[in-house]
Amino acid sequence: MSLDPDDTRPAFQQVSSALRAEIRTGKYGPGDQLQSGPELVKRFGVAKATIAKALDQLRDEGLIVTRKGKGSFVRQRTERPIGLRPHLEAAFEEQQVTIDFAGFSSETLHGAIQEPLDKVRSGRLTPQSITVRLLLPDSTAPMAVPVLVDELRDDSALRARAGQIAVTHAGGIKHSVEVLAELGLVQSAKVEIRVCRASALFKLYIVNGSEAFFGFYPLRQRTMEVADEEKTFFDITGKDATLFHHSAGADELALGSQYVQQSQRWFDSVWESIAFERSA
Known part of the structure; x- marks a missing residue:
């Protein structure tokens, strides 16, 4: 999957938009692990920094959590505050x-x-x-x-x-x-x-x-x-x-x-x- 060259949004916003849609539509369910950074780089054809910025945006929105050394995961309950x-x-x-x-x-x-x-x-x-x-x-x-x-x-x-x-x-x-x-x-x-x-x-x-x-x-x-x-x-x-x-x-x-x-x-x-x- 490559980004739309006619889309005027920055590349990281296009990536975050695509992943956000997949989370919202259930392709990635609560607790599911997203593709790794290198896999997302290859998938979207963008730089590592672009993927990192896209994931940061999803994290700020409360859609994903990142665990050091393990990757990024969809929150168990993306529609409500979480438990400890x-x-x-x-x-x-x-x-x-x-x-x-x-x-x-x-x-x-x-x-x-x-x-x-x-x-x-x-x-x-x-x-x-x-x-x-x-x-x-x-x-x-x-x-x-x-x-x-x-x-x-x-x-x-x-x-x-x-x-x-x-x-x-x-x-x-x-x-x-x-x-x-x-x-x-x-x-x-x-x-x-x-x-x-x-x-x-x-x-x-x-x-x-x-x-x-x-x-x-x-x-x-x-x-x-x-x-x-x-x-x-x-x-x-x-x-x-x-x-x-x-x-x-x-x-x-x-x-x-x-x-x-x-x-x-x-x-x-x-x-x-x-x-x-x-x-x-």
Whole structure:
């Protein structure tokens, strides 16, 4: 297949248009792998850089994801925001796995990471190293949420409850990951946990430095017994947060690449400046 010489659009736009049509019409289904870069170069008769730019455009549109060393794949659900679990499992196919999380409690991560960890235990996934950094809010200081509905007053019991939720899930992740090194299943496994004096109103995951997942926490009013007293308060609903996915590609100026770069820069800057280890 060659490009139309009468088409005034740049070559990369013609290539992305052809691939987009194939995805939309079902020639490539959810999860299918696109042809490799060299195959697309041969197919369209264009330069490697042209193919890379076309794929970056499709990636920015949310139609495909690119996995380092494996190729480009049609998203599992191109019509709606994605889930974290399948991307985590794909990340564990790499030799060095890195996960950075910033958010309220890491509860979703705790659940999503169990399946790939189980596959490491069974030998179906064989990474050499796993490094996880968890950036959580400091529940010992007043927070924006949880907060009492009545005049938005701070409540130490609510903060203690939130802190315990975070400790439970972060501790579960730490144990599940680090035991793999103790068992000799990976060469190194480390989970670091830090807190900062900022309320978590969004969640961010950065996976293997190449994918970023971002979601806003919806707020809701709840009434429940906390510390033997019924309280009505505003709380976040982490499981209801819709995640949006951005993937870095060959073009560092592409939207997905810039989003991942800036997310990593933000996380690192907070981690190295105002974040600190939670006191016992």
